[in-house]
C-alpha cells in the first residue's frame with residue numbers, strides 16, 4: 001500500500017542498458033539518463049572514476065547527493081565486491097523522499113545487485129546499514145540543511161541531483177560552498193553536468209575542473225581540489241575570457 005502510493009507518483013522506465021529507473025512527475029524528469037542507463041551511468045560517471053582516483057585509500061567517506069533509488073551507493077558496493085577490494089566505505093546520503101527509500105526493498109534492481117539484496121533491504125527498512133566494511137546512512141530531509149551539519153570529512157562527492165533547471169538549489173555556488181566546507185583537501189566530485197554555470201560554481205569554491213570521457217557515454221565532469229593526472233584539465237580562467245557572460249548559479253535567484 002505504502003509502496004503503491006509512492007509508485008503512483010512515479011513511473012517505471014526501462015533504460016537502454018536494461019536497468020530500471022523512475023520518472024518523477026514532481027520534478028518532471030527521470031532519475032537517470034535513460035539513454036546512458038541507470039546502472040551504467042552510476043558506474044561510469046561516478047563509481048569507476050572516483051575509485052580509480054582514490055585507489056590508494058583504505059577508507060573512503062562518500063557524500064552521495066541525493067540517494068533516490070540508491071544506484072550510486074549500491075553500484076559502489078557492487079563494484080567493490082566484484083573487484084574484491086578491501087576499501088572501507090562510509091556513505092552519507094541526503095534524501096527528502098523517505099517513502100521512496102522505504103519502497104526500495106521491492107524495486108526491480110538489476111541482477112548485479114543480487115548479492116547486496118540484504119543491504120538494500122536494511123537500508124529500505126532502517127535508512128541505515130553497517131557491517132565491517134560498509135556503512136550507509138540516509139540523511140532524511142532537505143540536503144541543503146543536512147549537508148552543513150555533516151561532521152565527517154568527505155573524500156568523494158557524487159553530485160547527482162535532478163537537473164539544474166528542475167532542482168536549481170542543489171547546483172548553486174552556495175551549495176558547492178557547503179560541500180567544500182566538509183571536504184578533505186584532496187577531495188573529488190563527480191557529476192553528469194558539464195554546463196559552464198555548474199563548472200564555474202565549483203571553480204569558485206576551489207575545485208579544479210576536468211573532463212571525464214567514459215565508454216559509450218556523453219562526457220561528464222570530475223572536479224578536484226588537487227590537480228589530477230590522466231584527466232583533461234579545463235582552464236576556467238580561459239573559459240571565463242571566452243565566455244564573459246557565464247555566471248555560477250546563486251541561491252538568491254531561486255529562493
Ligand SMILES: C[S@@+](CC[C@H](N)C(=O)[O-])C[C@H]1O[C@@H](n2cnc3c(N)ncnc32)[C@H](O)[C@@H]1O
Pocket residue numbers: 030031032042065066067068069070071072073094095096097100141142143144160161162167170
Ligand atoms: C536524480 S535523483 C537521484 C538519483 C540517485 N543518485 C540514484 O542513483 O538513484 C534526485 C533525488 O534528489 C532528491 N531531492 C531533490 N531535492 C532534494 C533536497 N533538497 N533534499 C534532499 N533530497 C532531494 C529527490 O527526491 C530524488 O530522489
